[in-house]
Amino acid sequence: MEMKAKRKLSENVLDKFSIDFLRNQVLKNAYGNDDTVIAGLDPRILLIWYLFAGIVPWFVSNLWFLMGCFILVLVTTCMARVAGLVLLLFAVGVFSQTGYLLIVSLFFGGNASTVVPLLILTLKVATCSLASITVFSGLDPDRLSNGLMWYGCPERLSFSISYAYRVLPMLMEEFQSILLSYRLRGNPPESESLFGKIKYLCYQVKVIIHAFYPLMLNTAKRSRTTVEALEIKGYRYAAVNKEVKKMKLSSMKVTYNDLLFLAFSFLWIALSILFGQLF
Secondary structure, eight states: OHHHHHHHHHHHHHHHTSHHHHHHHHHHHHHSOTTSTTTTSOHHHHHHHHHHHHHGGGGOOOHHHHHHHHHHHHHHHHHHTOOHHHHHHHHHHHIIIIIHHHHHHHHTTOOHHHHHHHHHHHHHHHHHHHHHHHHHHHOOHHHHHHHHHHTTOOHHHHHHHHHHHHHHHHHHHHHHHHHHHHHHHOOOOOOSSHHHHHHHHHHHHHHHHHTHHHHHHHHHHHHHHHHHHHHHTTHHHHHHOHHHHHHHHTTOOOOHHHHHHHHHHHHHHHHHHHHHHHO
8 A cells, every 4th residue: 555655646746747738837937926015016116126236246245244144135036026947947056057066065074164254155146047037027028018119129039038938838748748759659668667667757858858859940930930020021121110119018117016116125235235234
């Protein structure tokens, strides 16, 4: 009974990490957060906030200031309702870069003089990563493109970033179709024993590698169709026309919530700087 329970638990875990699950998590993070507080803010305000939270911590080594910035971006990440898979990848990435060094230094005779610099580096990486997750999960492709265009970003560059968001569902769908076609034509090894599970894992990695070229080829074909449709609709003319650009950016407006968000962030950072000077 115990072996059956363990096998059933492992099967449930593997079922959750299917292609459909990964696709839903990615799409939820990119398109499913329109009703959050962060998504309701003006994209220009979010981009300014992101520049501060993503650049300034790298030039500061005060522990109190970095802890204050980390707590701020952690709160905004919770407000943005980021997908669980993205948070898991964030935790694994931070731990694999700097977090494990904290544990290693403690086990091999490290003291406070060793831990503090590593903690500062970890806080810098975590703060910038969470700021990126917060902003890009709260901005849909159109709002992100409009915000970049308002700051003078070239139209083609802003459209490329927006199109990268839009092509994401197509990539996931195409990737799933190619994997299913390989599975229909292939003969996967048995995965009952431990050696069989290792062989099955190697087989899955091999299929993913083989699916890369068809994925890029099919995506390129669809991208060409999209570009031709944009050219027919007069995309290049609209990109350089000032009236069209003005109409496109007229929907952006700084509201009371934007000012409140900036005021709270400024106040929190000021308190962090004050604590850093006092302690």
